[in-house]
Amino acid sequence: MAEIRVEHLRKAFGDFVAVQDSNFVVGDGEFFVMLGPSGCGKTTTLRMIAGLELPTGGKILLGGEDVTMRRARERDIAFVFQLFALYPHMNVRKNIGFPLLAQGMPGIEIRQRVEETAKLLRIDHLLNKSVSGLAGGDRQRVALGRAIVRRPKCFLMDEPLGTLDTEFRDLMVHELRELHNRIHATTVYVTHDQMEAMSMADKIAVMNHGVIEQFGTPREIYDRPATMFVADFIGSPPMNFLGFGGGLSKGAREIVVQGAKVAVPEVREDIAPADMALGIRPEHIRFDDASKLRGAIYGTEYLGTTQIVAVETSGGIIKARVPAEIRLNAGDHVGLALSSARLSLFEKGSGRAVRTAIHDGASQGRAHHG
Amino acid sequence: MSLTSAHSVVAPSATSKRVAGTIIVLYALISIVPLLWIFATSFKTPPDSIAYPPKILFQPSLEGYCNLFSTRTRQTPEYINSLGPATGVCDETVRKRNMVIAGPSNFMPRFINSLIIAFGSTFCAVFLGTLSAYGFSRFKVPLADDLLFFILSTRMMPPIAVAIPIYLMYRELGLSDTALGMILLYTAVNVSLAVWLLKGFIDEIPREYEEAAMIDGYTRLQAFWRTVLPQATTGIAATAIFCLIFAWNEYAFAALLTSGTAQTAPPFIPTIIGEGGQDWPAVAAGTTIFLVPILVFTILLRKQLLRGITFGAVRK
Secondary structure (H helix, E strand, O other), X not given: OOOEEEEEEEEEEOOEEEEXXXXXXXXXXXXXXXXXXXXXXXXXXXXXXXXXXOOOEEEEEEOOEEOOOOOHHHOOEEEEOOOOOOOOOOEHXXXXXXXXHHOOOOHHHHHHHHHHHHHHOOOHHHOOOEHHHOOHHHHHHHHHHHHHOOOOOEEEEEOOOOOOOHHHHHHHHHHHHHHHHHHOOEEEEEEOOHHHHHHHOOEEEEEEOOEEEEEEOHHXXXXXXXXXXXXXXXXXXXXXXXXXXXXXXXXXXXXXXXXEXXXXXXXXXXXXXXXXXXXXXXXXXXXXXXXXXXXXXXXXEEOOOEEEEEEEEOOEEEEEEEEOOOOOOOOOEEEEEEOHHHOEEEEOOOOEEOOEHHHOOOOXXXXXXX | OOHHHOOOOOOOOHHHHHHHHHHHHHHHHHHHHHHHHHHHHHXXXXXXXXXXXXXXXXXXXXXXXXXXXXXXXXXXXXXXXXXXXXXXXXXXXXXXXXXXXXXXOOXXXXXXXXXXXXXXXXXXXXXXXXXXXXXXXXXXXXXXXXXXXXXXXXXXOOHHHHHHHHHHHHHHHOOOOOHHHHHHHHHHHHHHHHHHHHHHHHHOOOOHHHHHHHHOOOOHHHHHHHHHHHHOHHHHHHHHHHHHHHHHHOOHXXXXXXXXXXXXXXXXXXXXXXXXXXXXXXXXXXXXXXXXHHHHHHHHOHHHHHHHHHHHOOOO
């Protein structure tokens, strides 16, 4: 296993820049997830690490070795494709053993290694079956088997659960993480599904338009989004944004939103007057009749343990997650109280988060751009 | 409206199925009549073959096949009577016509020429076609579209339009009347078809297969050989049949460029007519045997051929 270091990585296809100056380090044995909407450059980054695309600029180091221009087969990595790429003309055993055959390993040893791997993945009963008859989950396991059988330096996975049904997907998320805990392989996992990312990752990089918007642990990304894009992309429903104007000065602890005073975490930097946004997660909003921030209930979405309530305020719709027991009717006027300690402030122009007390003791997390 | 009259909007109704079936059966019958005619004629005696009205029922005879495979000389009955007993069916048959077998005819060597040239050129066209189709499908080839059009354009004019230049070139190069020359020529004609057909098939094989193999430690050529080729067999088989049918049936170039050692069966078969009267049974026998290889090949690969026609040629 090895550490993956990506420095100033860039990829352009003609005029289109797919990846702009990416920098990140995946520690040895870490489960790293690249998360972003389709077309954000996450798969391109992965393919460059694999050696399936050559970068336009920058460096890729695998276990300290510069592999930027090496061929895929010389990198000692394994790749799990979205469509699994199981060879339809081979059975399960041959599929899993295929990478070992390339190394010229003797047949007996291949057999042994394939059987060990199959046991680890609990597919040893399928070894002599044809891959075309397998169910989605088993196909996935065979693809994983082909990846781990070689004991490579790292695993790269490109939306490997993308084609599975929801039910299977939850099961596989669990299995993948469990497998990772057992073999501690450095893993780079690409997905557009935030639930997969949050539940499996040690570290997440959120990408958009070829730029890494934030790099951090799932908790950091959820609690302290570095940009409005991250705040909006992560969480369901996403973070609410309430616009407000004027600058901020260091040490400020209060802002005015829609005529109501709102306490905020202590601001740690001076911001020139500009369009700003206050970001608050739905679960950090309560109903409080005393609050000056008011609106009319627009609709509710019942989720069992909680409900999502859309409230129409003068500044747009705000969604709150409140206990399911509260009885509400459309049109009711309610006051909204925000948990001050959990809210974020953003500069609307750049989308950047303002440094406040919530960032104390943590890096801002935004990737630096050259 | 009763519910029983309800019918599916997608599945064809029983009536339309019956009509379609009838049309297909009629068409098949009409198509097969000439083949049956040839087959029947090959087992007739020469007088039966030109009888009017044509004989549907007749005493089958191997005379056509005997005449096809042998050359014969006319002898006096006295001479024939002086010979020992007939050595085989053919010997006996020809003696009844006051002839004796002088030796084997040229049919076998011509038939073998046909086999060598048709299968050789099919192999070359499919081999080159597979590799170039793979290249066009997977790599950014500069001017790929123009090149593909150029390749296709070689098929746009009738091949015989270039007959005279090819005839002259072949004479200069010493390729006239050689199997190599015919293989090269048929390969050149077929390779455009092969590239286009196979590109369609290879485009449909996700490139993840090779990428997976290359990450797993194989070179591109190994990955191509082990992952792409096995999945392209359908397309390759279909393409091979198309190429083979063309090369097997080709008459014009074969008649122009081959006359002796490399002559193929198509220009040879008509020459049988001239040898000792209008020997229709022998011609029919030659034609019947000539049909066999292509028939066997097509039956062996019929599944692939069907899929080839419906899948590969029409890309999504």
